[in-house]
Amino acid sequence: MLEKALQGNAKYWSWVGFLLSMMGLGAFCYVLQFNYGLGLTGMSRNVSWGLYISQFTFLVGVAASAVMLVLPYYLHNFKEFGRITILGEFLAIASVSMCLLFIMTDLGQPIRALNVVLHPTPHSILFWDMIVLNGYLFLNVVVGWVALNSEYKGTHPPKWVYPFVYLSIPWAVSIHTVTAFLYCGLPGRHFWMTAILAPRFLASAFAAGPALLIILVLLVRKFSSFDAGDKAINKLVTVIIYAGLINFFFVGLELFVGYYSNIPGHMHTLDYLFFGLADHDTGIIYNNLVPWMRTSVIMGVISLALFGCKKTRNNSGMLIVACALMFFSLWIDKGLGLVLGGFVPNPLEYITEYVPSIPEIFITLGVWCTGFFILTILYKVAISVKTEAERLS
Amino acid sequence: MDNKRRKFLKIAGLSAIAGIGAPAALNMLMKGNVQASSPHGHGDDHGGGHEEAKGHGAHHGEVKQGKRYGLVIDVHKFNQTPGLAQKCISACHDTFNVPDIGNKKDEVKWIWEEPYTHAFPEHSHYKRNTELHHLSFLVTCNHCDDPPCVRACPTQATFKNEDGIVMMDFHRCIGCRFCMAACPYGSRSFNWRDPRGMKDGKPFIKKVNPEFPTRMRGVVEKCNFCAGLLKKGLLPKCVEATGDTKAMVFGDLNDPASEVSKVLKSHFTIQRKPALGTKPSVFYII
Ligand code: SF4
Ligand code: SF4
Numbered sequence: 306m307l308e309k310a311l312q313g314n315a316k317y318w319s320w321v322g323f324l325l326s327m328m329g330l331g332a333f334c335y336v337l338q339f340n341y342g343l344g345l346t347g348m349s350r351n352v353s354w355g356l357y358i359s360q361f362t363f364l365v366g367v368a369a370s371a372v373m374l375v376l377p378y379y380l381h382n383f384k385e386f387g388r389i390t391i392l393g394e395f396l397a398i399a400s401v402s403m404c405l406l407f408i409m410t411d412l413g414q415p416i417r418a419l420n421v422v423l424h425p426t427p428h429s430i431l432f433w434d435m436i437v438l439n440g441y442l443f444l445n446v447v448v449g450w451v452a453l454n455s456e457y458k459g460t461h462p463p464k465w466v467y468p469f470v471y472l473s474i475p476w477a478v479s480i481h482t483v484t485a486f487l488y489c490g491l492p493g494r495h496f497w498m499t500a501i502l503a504p505r506f507l508a509s510a511f512a513a514g515p516a517l518l519i520i521l522v523l524l525v526r527k528f529s530s531f532d533a534g535d536k537a538i539n540k541l542v543t544v545i546i547y548a549g550l551i552n553f554f555f556v557g558l559e560l561f562v563g564y565y566s567n568i569p570g571h572m573h574t575l576d577y578l579f580f581g582l583a584d585h586d587t588g589i590i591y592n593n594l595v596p597w598m599r600t601s602v603i604m605g606v607i608s609l610a611l612f613g614c615k616k617t618r619n620n621s622g623m624l625i626v627a628c629a630l631m632f633f634s635l636w637i638d639k640g641l642g643l644v645l646g647g648f649v650p651n652p653l654e655y656i657t658e659y660v661p662s663i664p665e666i667f668i669t670l671g672v673w674c675t676g677f678f679i680l681t682i683l684y685k686v687a688i689s690v691k692t693e694a695e696r697l698s
Numbered sequence: 699m700d701n702k703r704r705k706f707l708k709i710a711g712l713s714a715i716a717g718i719g720a721p722a723a724l725n726m727l728m729k730g731n732v733q734a735s736s737p738h739g740h741g742d743d744h745g746g747g748h749e750e751a752k753g754h755g756a757h758h759g760e761v762k763q764g765k766r767y768g769l770v771i772d773v774h775k776f777n778q779t780p781g782l783a784q785k786c787i788s789a790c791h792d793t794f795n796v797p798d799i800g801n802k803k804d805e806v807k808w809i810w811e812e813p814y815t816h817a818f819p820e821h822s823h824y825k826r827n828t829e830l831h832h833l834s835f836l837v838t839c840n841h842c843d844d845p846p847c848v849r850a851c852p853t854q855a856t857f858k859n860e861d862g863i864v865m866m867d868f869h870r871c872i873g874c875r876f877c878m879a880a881c882p883y884g885s886r887s888f889n890w891r892d893p894r895g896m897k898d899g900k901p902f903i904k905k906v907n908p909e910f911p912t913r914m915r916g917v918v919e920k921c922n923f924c925a926g927l928l929k930k931g932l933l934p935k936c937v938e939a940t941g942d943t944k945a946m947v948f949g950d951l952n953d954p955a956s957e958v959s960k961v962l963k964s965h966f967t968i969q970r971k972p973a974l975g976t977k978p979s980v981f982y983i984i
Contacts, residue, residue: 328728335792341891342886342889342891342892342916343873343890343915343916344803344890344891344915344917348890349802349803349804350802350803350804350805350806350884350887350888350890351884352873353875353878353879353888354879372808408874411874411875412872412874412916413871413872413873413874413875413888413889413915413916413918414871414872414914414916414917414918415872417853417870417871417872417873418872420853420855420870420872421853421872423785423853424853424854424870426851426852426853428849429849429850429851429852429853429876430850431852431874431876432852435852487876488879491846491850491882492846492880492882492974492975492976493846493881493883493971493974494879494882495881500954506819521823568819577730585815585816586815594902606777644788647879648879651884652881652882652883652884653812653816653817653819653837653883653884654815654816654819657802657814667950
């Protein structure tokens with residue numbers, strides 16, 4: 306089937322060419338980083354994780370959100386998702402690939418990455434994260450590819466693949482739960498230490514992932530003859546609305562606990578993210594994430610309003626705007642604020658702000674483009690197969 | 699479809715059972731893996747049979763088996779001897795080839811000075827006596843009895859040795875920095891760049907001590923309580939540097955006859971962030 310990825314028009318090739326050149330640029334910057342050390346990034350002794358790990362965290366959510374298609378389709382026989390479930394699974398494959406790449410780019414000694422396997426350490430959450438992420442990648446590759454292949458041949462998917470499908474459902478939940486456990490089990494990091502972190506991760510994932518998927522599906526509709534159907538899209542919108550609302554509810558809970566309890570450690574990071582945090586000794590106010598976080602809130606509110614209003618929801622242009630706003634709102638919330646905020650203040654209550662370096666940004670973009678490259682190839686194959694199958698029947 | 703759903707429920711049920719069983723299994727595995735926790739391990743925490751354990755409530759008792767090295771820092775003695783803290787720092791950093799990178803961002807340090815407000819941020823700073831606020835406190839790795847850094851490390855590159863010292867294996871560390879996120883004391887440094895390198899013709903390590911390996915970039919490092927010297931029956935370098943001022947007392951916390959135990963019995967001391975359950979082995983006389 307892969308040969309389908311090699312046939313395309315000029316637009317397709319220029320998109321692929323763009324992605325490849327961004328990947329090349331990212332790879333070049335990575336070589337610089339590899340030779341100099343991670344000091345080339347904006348990370349520091351006090352903010353020891355930066356863009357790479359925050360993107361990783363966000364993308365685990367996008368990957369997990371495939372379950373919002375797989376579950377209704379396979380478990381509740383929601384037929385309308387039949388046409389796009391594969392798109393969700395392929396989005397998961399691309400996202401998990403990005404996750405793994407982001408982890409690799411973040412390692413100080415990437416060549417030793419296999420030590421995690423050679424010295425298995427069950428008391429480390431990172432060990433479990435490695436297992437669930439690779440497992441999820443495997444499950445989605447198997448399920449997605451087999452399903453598409455049978456469509457290609459005009460047969461039903463073989464029976465043996467169903468256990469993998471069902472397994473992928475709790476597995477999707479597990480990847481984001483374990484990823485939350487990376488953070489919420491660390492003593493002395495008040496902002497992360499909340500039992501609600503895993504559910505909040507899941508809620509924001511189930512809003513951000515489908516939002517991206519709707520955008521992709523609408524793009525596919527524009528550039529090919531493949532149409533996912535309005536019913537499927539409307540269902541996804543419902544998922545986004547509920548997940549988005551639950552996410553904002555959770556954020557509100559965090560704010561309540563922090564500010565009502567009045568415990569300084571619980572308020573510091575919230576202050577830093579939304580209002581700015583003053584240094585103990587100098588009185589200088591640090592607030593470089595405040596504009597971002599406030600934008601995130603505004604985007605989220607506007608997006609929910611657009612989704613909630615029938616007129617805007619049914620207009621595909623406005624729908625894209627709403628989805629994009631939701632996606633970026635949650636990207637800022639989780640892909641920036643959550644990880645970076647957790648380091649401010651540091652355990653000794655010093656404030657260090659983090660600003661990514663230029664090479665770091667290009668490496669990050671390079672990884673994103675690698676993900677979109679994988680996604681483009683997979684979608685190209687899937688859509689060619691699907692349109693052909695539909696023509697034949 | 700019904701059939702499929704039933705199948706799913708089975709799988710879901712099984713995973714739920716696995717989910718419930720996992721913490722217990724994890725606990726068992728952890729016992730096996732946190733090296734040098736006492737043979738009786740966590741079970742003893744609940745036993746309460748020890749003096750300390752009773753006082754702290756059953757769950758926070760410290761386990762008294764095996765060796766556990768600890769350090770008492772007398773802040774007043776440091777205050778009375780200006781320059782002493784700096785002497786300790788140099789003694790450590792020179793011995794262990796700790797690079798001086800020259801900027802805050804890439805900084806590597808094993809032991810350093812902090813004012814009271816930053817060494818003990820969880821204590822109230824309101825209306826404390828002025829002397830306290832002018833004191834500086836040497837801080838370093840606490841060699842916690844329940845170290846979160848060891849729990850977090852995915853490769854066991856950081857581990858507890860048989861003397862209760864939290865060690866680093868520089869050759870195994872993958873540089874994921876999970877331990878840095880996990881340590882509630884900011885005790886760990888990452889080699890953001892090659893510590894063997896130099897800037898403007900000045901090497902980061904002024905004079906290499908051939909007795910201890912220099913590190914490569916991309917690994918984490920921290921104080922090791924001079925584990926190698928202890929093996930030879932010597933004292934840690936910082937303690938040695940305090941001479942006979944008694945500003946630092948080092949020894950086995952589990953040996954009631956040791957000097958450190960006696961000092962702890964007869965003085966009021968505090969630990970950093972005791973509420974977190976890490977059980978630091980460094981104490982401060984203030
Ligand atoms: S002080 Fe930090 S680095 Fe040292 S043992 Fe405790 S948690 Fe680990
Ligand atoms: S940076 Fe090294 S020592 Fe720290 S958790 Fe990762 S592998 Fe372990």
